[in-house]
Amino acid sequence: MLDAIIKEFGLDDEALSIIPLTQGLINSTWKICGKEHAYILQKINHTIFKRPEDIAQNIDIISAYLKTHHPGYLFVSPLQTADGKSLIYKEGDGYYRAFPFVAGSHSKDVVKTPAQAFEAAKQFGRFTKLLAGLNVSSIKITIPSFHDLGLRYSQFLTALNNGNKERILQSATLIDQLKQWSFIKDQFEEIKNNPAFKLRVTHNDTKISNVLFDEADKGLCVIDLDTVMPGYFISDLGDMIRTYVCPVSEEEADFSKIEIRDEFYKAVVLGYYEEMKAVLTETEKDHFFYAGPFLIYMQALRFITDHLNNDVYYGARYAGQNFVRAGNQVTLLQRLFEKKNILENIIKEEK
Ligand code: GN1
Numbered sequence: 001m002l003d004a005i006i007k008e009f010g011l012d013d014e015a016l017s018i019i020p021l022t023q024g025l026i027n028s029t030w031k032i033c034g035k036e037h038a039y040i041l042q043k044i045n046h047t048i049f050k051r052p053e054d055i056a057q058n059i060d061i062i063s064a065y066l067k068t069h070h071p072g073y074l075f076v077s078p079l080q081t082a083d084g085k086s087l088i089y090k091e092g093d094g095y096y097r098a099f100p101f102v103a104g105s106h107s108k109d110v111v112k113t114p115a116q117a118f119e120a121a122k123q124f125g126r127f128t129k130l131l132a133g134l135n136v137s138s139i140k141i142t143i144p145s146f147h148d149l150g151l152r153y154s155q156f157l158t159a160l161n162n163g164n165k166e167r168i169l170q171s172a173t174l175i176d177q178l179k180q181w182s183f184i185k186d187q188f189e190e191i192k193n194n195p196a197f198k199l200r201v202t203h204n205d206t207k208i209s210n211v212l213f214d215e216a217d218k219g220l221c222v223i224d225l226d227t228v229m230p231g232y233f234i235s236d237l238g239d240m241i242r243t244y245v246c247p248v249s250e251e252e253a254d255f256s257k258i259e260i261r262d263e264f265y266k267a268v269v270l271g272y273y274e275e276m277k278a279v280l281t282e283t284e285k286d287h288f289f290y291a292g293p294f295l296i297y298m299q300a301l302r303f304i305t306d307h308l309n310n311d312v313y314y315g316a317r318y319a320g321q322n323f324v325r326a327g328n329q330v331t332l333l334q335r336l337f338e339k340k341n342i343l344e345n346i347i348k349e350e351k
Protein backbone atom coordinates (compact mmCIF):
# COMPACT_ATOMS: atom_id res chain seq x y z
CA MET A 1 0.00 0.00 0.00
CA LEU A 2 2.71 2.51 0.93
CA ASP A 3 4.43 1.93 -2.39
CA ALA A 4 1.27 2.90 -4.26
CA ILE A 5 0.88 6.06 -2.19
CA ILE A 6 4.50 7.04 -2.71
CA LYS A 7 4.03 6.57 -6.42
CA GLU A 8 0.98 8.82 -6.48
CA PHE A 9 2.96 11.56 -4.80
CA GLY A 10 5.54 11.12 -7.54
CA LEU A 11 8.28 9.96 -5.20
CA ASP A 12 8.75 6.43 -6.47
CA ASP A 13 11.83 7.20 -8.57
CA GLU A 14 13.55 8.53 -5.56
CA ALA A 15 12.33 6.44 -2.69
CA LEU A 16 15.05 4.32 -1.22
CA SER A 17 13.91 3.59 2.26
CA ILE A 18 10.78 3.87 4.34
CA ILE A 19 11.35 4.22 8.07
CA PRO A 20 8.36 4.08 10.42
CA LEU A 21 8.41 6.84 13.05
CA THR A 22 6.67 5.76 16.20
CA GLN A 23 5.81 9.18 17.64
CA GLY A 24 2.18 9.96 18.38
CA LEU A 25 -0.76 7.98 19.62
CA ILE A 26 -3.15 8.77 16.80
CA ASN A 27 -1.66 9.02 13.29
CA SER A 28 1.00 6.79 11.68
CA THR A 29 4.11 8.45 10.28
CA TRP A 30 7.00 7.34 8.07
CA LYS A 31 10.13 9.03 6.87
CA ILE A 32 10.86 8.41 3.21
CA CYS A 33 14.52 8.86 2.37
CA GLY A 34 15.34 9.41 -1.28
CA LYS A 35 18.72 9.99 -2.90
CA GLU A 36 18.57 13.73 -2.50
CA HIS A 37 15.46 14.60 -0.60
CA ALA A 38 13.52 13.18 2.28
CA TYR A 39 9.80 13.27 2.96
CA ILE A 40 7.39 12.64 5.76
CA LEU A 41 4.41 10.44 4.96
CA GLN A 42 1.42 10.31 7.28
CA LYS A 43 -1.70 8.24 7.49
CA ILE A 44 -4.52 10.12 9.18
CA ASN A 45 -6.55 8.19 11.71
CA HIS A 46 -10.00 8.87 10.31
CA THR A 47 -11.98 7.26 13.07
CA ILE A 48 -10.77 10.29 15.02
CA PHE A 49 -10.43 12.89 12.27
CA LYS A 50 -13.74 12.16 10.61
CA ARG A 51 -13.28 14.68 7.80
CA PRO A 52 -9.64 14.75 6.71
CA GLU A 53 -10.63 17.11 3.86
CA ASP A 54 -11.23 19.73 6.56
CA ILE A 55 -7.64 19.37 7.71
CA ALA A 56 -6.46 19.80 4.12
CA GLN A 57 -8.67 22.88 3.73
CA ASN A 58 -7.35 24.44 6.96
CA ILE A 59 -3.80 23.91 5.78
CA ASP A 60 -4.62 25.62 2.47
CA ILE A 61 -6.23 28.62 4.18
CA ILE A 62 -3.36 29.03 6.62
CA SER A 63 -0.75 28.58 3.94
CA ALA A 64 -2.38 31.22 1.72
CA TYR A 65 -2.74 33.67 4.61
CA LEU A 66 0.86 33.31 5.72
CA LYS A 67 2.19 33.61 2.17
CA THR A 68 0.35 36.91 1.74
CA HIS A 69 0.84 38.45 5.17
CA HIS A 70 3.99 36.83 6.54
CA PRO A 71 5.98 35.57 3.57
CA GLY A 72 9.04 35.07 5.78
CA TYR A 73 7.37 32.28 7.71
CA LEU A 74 8.67 28.83 6.83
CA PHE A 75 5.44 27.04 6.07
CA VAL A 76 5.81 23.37 5.24
CA SER A 77 3.18 22.77 2.55
CA PRO A 78 1.95 19.26 1.81
CA LEU A 79 2.98 17.60 -1.46
CA GLN A 80 0.42 17.41 -4.23
CA THR A 81 -0.37 14.55 -6.54
CA ALA A 82 -0.24 15.04 -10.33
CA ASP A 83 -3.93 15.96 -10.24
CA GLY A 84 -3.48 18.51 -7.48
CA LYS A 85 -4.68 16.62 -4.42
CA SER A 86 -2.85 16.83 -1.11
CA LEU A 87 -4.78 13.88 0.37
CA ILE A 88 -4.92 10.41 -1.10
CA TYR A 89 -7.83 8.23 -0.06
CA LYS A 90 -7.49 4.47 -0.30
CA GLU A 91 -10.76 2.63 -0.05
CA GLY A 92 -10.88 0.38 3.01
CA ASP A 93 -7.59 1.81 4.29
CA GLY A 94 -7.54 5.53 4.85
CA TYR A 95 -6.13 8.95 4.03
CA TYR A 96 -2.48 9.70 3.33
CA ARG A 97 -0.52 12.89 2.85
CA ALA A 98 3.14 13.79 2.55
CA PHE A 99 5.44 16.71 3.32
CA PRO A 100 8.93 17.57 2.20
CA PHE A 101 11.47 17.07 4.94
CA VAL A 102 13.01 20.51 5.56
CA ALA A 103 16.74 20.17 4.89
CA GLY A 104 18.90 21.09 7.86
CA SER A 105 15.99 20.86 10.25
CA HIS A 106 15.40 18.38 13.01
CA SER A 107 12.74 17.67 15.58
CA LYS A 108 13.11 16.43 19.12
CA ASP A 109 11.34 13.75 21.12
CA VAL A 110 12.13 15.21 24.52
CA VAL A 111 12.85 18.66 25.87
CA LYS A 112 16.34 18.59 27.33
CA THR A 113 17.04 22.22 28.20
CA PRO A 114 15.09 25.33 29.16
CA ALA A 115 16.44 26.97 25.98
CA GLN A 116 14.66 24.32 23.89
CA ALA A 117 11.45 24.83 25.86
CA PHE A 118 11.76 28.57 25.24
CA GLU A 119 12.28 28.13 21.50
CA ALA A 120 9.33 25.77 21.15
CA ALA A 121 6.99 27.96 23.18
CA LYS A 122 8.04 30.92 21.08
CA GLN A 123 7.19 29.04 17.89
CA PHE A 124 3.69 28.12 19.06
CA GLY A 125 3.13 31.68 20.27
CA ARG A 126 4.38 33.03 16.97
CA PHE A 127 2.07 30.76 15.00
CA THR A 128 -1.04 32.06 16.80
CA LYS A 129 0.24 35.63 16.68
CA LEU A 130 0.88 35.59 12.94
CA LEU A 131 -2.61 34.22 12.36
CA ALA A 132 -4.31 36.75 14.64
CA GLY A 133 -5.60 38.68 11.62
CA LEU A 134 -7.18 35.61 10.03
CA ASN A 135 -10.91 35.21 10.54
CA VAL A 136 -10.98 32.27 13.01
CA SER A 137 -14.37 31.12 11.85
CA SER A 138 -12.89 30.33 8.44
CA ILE A 139 -10.94 27.53 10.13
CA LYS A 140 -12.78 24.21 10.27
CA ILE A 141 -13.21 22.34 13.51
CA THR A 142 -11.41 19.07 12.78
CA ILE A 143 -12.42 17.37 16.05
CA PRO A 144 -15.59 18.83 17.55
CA SER A 145 -15.26 19.96 21.19
CA PHE A 146 -11.69 18.65 21.27
CA HIS A 147 -10.55 20.82 24.17
CA ASP A 148 -13.96 21.44 25.70
CA LEU A 149 -13.26 20.60 29.32
CA GLY A 150 -16.99 20.56 30.14
CA LEU A 151 -17.53 17.82 27.58
CA ARG A 152 -14.47 15.87 28.80
CA TYR A 153 -15.88 16.01 32.32
CA SER A 154 -19.28 14.76 31.23
CA GLN A 155 -17.65 11.96 29.22
CA PHE A 156 -15.87 11.01 32.45
CA LEU A 157 -19.20 10.95 34.34
CA THR A 158 -20.75 8.83 31.60
CA ALA A 159 -17.88 6.35 31.86
CA LEU A 160 -18.49 6.16 35.62
CA ASN A 161 -22.04 5.04 34.85
CA ASN A 162 -21.49 2.81 31.86
CA GLY A 163 -17.83 1.83 31.99
CA ASN A 164 -15.99 -1.32 33.05
CA LYS A 165 -17.25 -2.03 36.60
CA GLU A 166 -14.09 -3.68 37.81
CA ARG A 167 -11.90 -0.86 36.54
CA ILE A 168 -14.19 1.72 38.16
CA LEU A 169 -13.76 0.02 41.54
CA GLN A 170 -10.00 -0.23 41.16
CA SER A 171 -9.76 3.45 40.17
CA ALA A 172 -11.74 4.80 43.15
CA THR A 173 -8.95 6.97 44.61
CA LEU A 174 -8.12 8.53 41.28
CA ILE A 175 -11.78 9.11 40.47
CA ASP A 176 -12.32 10.85 43.83
CA GLN A 177 -9.41 13.16 43.25
CA LEU A 178 -10.64 14.06 39.76
CA LYS A 179 -14.11 14.84 41.11
CA GLN A 180 -12.60 17.08 43.78
CA TRP A 181 -10.89 19.07 41.07
CA SER A 182 -14.11 19.75 39.14
CA PHE A 183 -13.69 23.47 39.96
CA ILE A 184 -11.15 23.52 37.13
CA LYS A 185 -13.98 22.62 34.78
CA ASP A 186 -16.23 25.30 36.34
CA GLN A 187 -13.54 27.90 35.71
CA PHE A 188 -13.46 26.85 32.09
CA GLU A 189 -17.22 27.41 31.79
CA GLU A 190 -16.62 30.97 33.02
CA ILE A 191 -13.90 31.45 30.45
CA LYS A 192 -16.22 30.34 27.67
CA ASN A 193 -18.73 32.96 28.76
CA ASN A 194 -16.15 35.72 29.08
CA PRO A 195 -15.87 37.90 25.97
CA ALA A 196 -12.35 38.96 27.03
CA PHE A 197 -11.28 35.40 26.20
CA LYS A 198 -10.78 35.23 22.44
CA LEU A 199 -11.10 32.29 20.14
CA ARG A 200 -7.80 32.21 18.27
CA VAL A 201 -6.12 29.92 15.79
CA THR A 202 -4.46 27.48 18.17
CA HIS A 203 -2.39 24.40 17.42
CA ASN A 204 -3.75 22.05 20.09
CA ASP A 205 -0.91 19.52 19.94
CA THR A 206 2.13 21.43 21.11
CA LYS A 207 4.43 18.56 21.97
CA ILE A 208 8.09 19.25 21.25
CA SER A 209 8.17 16.86 18.28
CA ASN A 210 5.84 19.25 16.46
CA VAL A 211 8.51 21.97 16.30
CA LEU A 212 11.27 22.08 13.71
CA PHE A 213 14.65 23.33 14.93
CA ASP A 214 17.63 24.46 12.89
CA GLU A 215 21.21 23.30 13.36
CA ALA A 216 21.84 25.99 15.96
CA ASP A 217 18.81 24.71 17.91
CA LYS A 218 16.71 27.76 17.14
CA GLY A 219 13.02 27.16 16.42
CA LEU A 220 12.05 27.34 12.75
CA CYS A 221 8.32 26.66 12.63
CA VAL A 222 5.60 24.34 13.87
CA ILE A 223 4.32 21.28 12.01
CA ASP A 224 1.45 18.76 12.24
CA LEU A 225 -1.53 21.05 11.77
CA ASP A 226 -4.27 18.40 12.09
CA THR A 227 -5.66 19.78 15.29
CA VAL A 228 -5.29 23.46 14.40
CA MET A 229 -8.70 24.88 15.23
CA PRO A 230 -10.35 27.90 16.77
CA GLY A 231 -9.39 27.62 20.44
CA TYR A 232 -8.23 29.40 23.57
CA PHE A 233 -4.56 30.12 24.16
CA ILE A 234 -4.65 28.06 27.39
CA SER A 235 -4.76 24.92 25.24
CA ASP A 236 -1.33 25.54 23.75
CA LEU A 237 0.34 27.10 26.76
CA GLY A 238 -1.17 24.40 28.99
CA ASP A 239 -0.03 21.49 26.84
CA MET A 240 3.51 22.87 26.79
CA ILE A 241 3.49 23.13 30.56
CA ARG A 242 2.15 19.57 30.68
CA THR A 243 4.78 18.12 28.36
CA TYR A 244 7.94 20.28 28.70
CA VAL A 245 8.16 21.04 32.40
CA CYS A 246 8.34 17.54 33.86
CA PRO A 247 11.48 15.40 33.31
CA VAL A 248 9.40 12.29 32.51
CA SER A 249 6.52 11.76 30.11
CA GLU A 250 2.92 10.70 30.65
CA GLU A 251 4.08 7.08 30.17
CA GLU A 252 6.23 7.04 33.32
CA ALA A 253 4.89 4.58 35.90
CA ASP A 254 7.31 5.61 38.67
CA PHE A 255 5.50 8.70 39.88
CA SER A 256 8.35 9.66 42.22
CA LYS A 257 10.12 10.93 39.10
CA ILE A 258 7.37 13.47 38.41
CA GLU A 259 8.35 17.01 39.27
CA ILE A 260 7.92 20.60 38.13
CA ARG A 261 11.19 22.13 36.97
CA ASP A 262 10.93 25.86 37.64
CA GLU A 263 13.49 26.79 34.97
CA PHE A 264 11.52 24.95 32.29
CA TYR A 265 8.24 26.46 33.45
CA LYS A 266 9.79 29.89 33.27
CA ALA A 267 11.15 29.22 29.78
CA VAL A 268 7.74 28.14 28.47
CA VAL A 269 6.02 31.20 29.94
CA LEU A 270 8.69 33.54 28.66
CA GLY A 271 8.88 32.07 25.14
CA TYR A 272 5.12 32.05 24.68
CA TYR A 273 4.68 35.47 26.24
CA GLU A 274 7.37 37.06 24.14
CA GLU A 275 5.29 36.47 21.02
CA MET A 276 1.81 36.67 22.44
CA LYS A 277 2.02 39.71 24.71
CA ALA A 278 1.06 41.92 21.79
CA VAL A 279 -2.19 40.06 21.14
CA LEU A 280 -3.48 38.69 24.46
CA THR A 281 -6.05 40.63 26.46
CA GLU A 282 -5.36 41.50 30.11
CA THR A 283 -7.90 38.89 31.18
CA GLU A 284 -6.11 36.24 29.16
CA LYS A 285 -2.78 37.29 30.66
CA ASP A 286 -4.29 36.78 34.11
CA HIS A 287 -4.89 33.11 33.23
CA PHE A 288 -1.33 31.97 32.61
CA PHE A 289 -1.24 29.77 35.69
CA TYR A 290 -4.69 28.35 34.93
CA ALA A 291 -3.43 27.01 31.59
CA GLY A 292 -1.45 24.23 33.33
CA PRO A 293 -4.28 22.86 35.51
CA PHE A 294 -6.72 23.22 32.61
CA LEU A 295 -4.76 21.03 30.23
CA ILE A 296 -3.31 18.53 32.71
CA TYR A 297 -6.71 17.99 34.29
CA MET A 298 -8.28 17.46 30.87
CA GLN A 299 -5.62 14.94 29.90
CA ALA A 300 -6.07 13.06 33.19
CA LEU A 301 -9.84 12.92 32.55
CA ARG A 302 -9.30 11.70 29.00
CA PHE A 303 -6.93 8.92 30.09
CA ILE A 304 -9.08 7.66 32.96
CA THR A 305 -12.22 7.86 30.81
CA ASP A 306 -10.51 5.75 28.18
CA HIS A 307 -9.35 3.26 30.80
CA LEU A 308 -12.92 2.91 32.09
CA ASN A 309 -14.11 2.52 28.49
CA ASN A 310 -11.66 -0.35 27.88
CA ASP A 311 -9.09 1.76 25.97
CA VAL A 312 -11.24 2.36 22.90
CA TYR A 313 -9.62 5.71 22.08
CA TYR A 314 -5.92 5.62 22.95
CA GLY A 315 -5.45 1.87 22.90
CA ALA A 316 -3.11 0.20 25.42
CA ARG A 317 0.10 -1.72 24.87
CA TYR A 318 -0.29 -3.32 28.30
CA ALA A 319 -3.31 -3.76 30.57
CA GLY A 320 -3.81 -0.65 32.66
CA GLN A 321 -1.67 1.67 30.52
CA ASN A 322 -4.30 4.40 30.49
CA PHE A 323 -4.70 4.00 34.26
CA VAL A 324 -0.97 4.63 34.64
CA ARG A 325 -1.15 7.63 32.31
CA ALA A 326 -4.09 9.07 34.27
CA GLY A 327 -2.30 8.55 37.59
CA ASN A 328 0.79 10.15 36.14
CA GLN A 329 -1.17 13.25 35.10
CA VAL A 330 -2.94 13.46 38.47
CA THR A 331 0.46 13.41 40.19
CA LEU A 332 1.74 16.07 37.81
CA LEU A 333 -1.20 18.29 38.67
CA GLN A 334 -0.62 17.75 42.39
CA ARG A 335 3.02 18.80 41.96
CA LEU A 336 1.90 21.86 40.00
CA PHE A 337 -0.59 22.98 42.65
CA GLU A 338 2.07 22.51 45.36
CA LYS A 339 4.20 25.07 43.55
CA LYS A 340 1.39 27.48 42.71
CA ASN A 341 2.88 30.45 44.61
CA ILE A 342 6.35 30.03 43.18
CA LEU A 343 5.01 29.63 39.64
CA GLU A 344 2.70 32.60 39.94
CA ASN A 345 5.67 34.69 41.00
CA ILE A 346 7.58 33.51 37.93
CA ILE A 347 4.65 34.60 35.75
CA LYS A 348 4.49 38.00 37.46
CA GLU A 349 8.22 38.59 36.89
CA GLU A 350 7.92 37.80 33.20
CA LYS A 351 4.94 40.05 32.58
C1 GN1 B 1 -2.84 12.44 21.17
O1 GN1 B 1 -1.39 11.44 18.71
P1 GN1 B 1 -0.73 12.46 19.55
O2 GN1 B 1 0.23 11.86 20.51
O3 GN1 B 1 -0.19 13.61 18.74
C2 GN1 B 1 -4.06 13.33 21.33
C3 GN1 B 1 -3.68 14.55 22.15
C4 GN1 B 1 -3.17 14.09 23.49
C5 GN1 B 1 -1.98 13.13 23.30
C6 GN1 B 1 -1.54 12.55 24.60
C7 GN1 B 1 -6.17 13.79 18.26
O4 GN1 B 1 -1.86 13.14 20.45
O5 GN1 B 1 -4.81 15.36 22.34
O6 GN1 B 1 -2.77 15.16 24.24
O7 GN1 B 1 -2.35 12.06 22.43
N1 GN1 B 1 -4.54 13.71 20.01
C8 GN1 B 1 -5.80 13.44 19.66
O8 GN1 B 1 -0.33 11.89 24.41
O9 GN1 B 1 -6.61 12.94 20.42
Ligand code: MG
Binds near residue numbers: 205
Ligand atom coordinates in the same frame (compact mmCIF):
# COMPACT_ATOMS: atom_id res chain seq x y z
MG1 MG C 1 -0.74 15.03 16.47
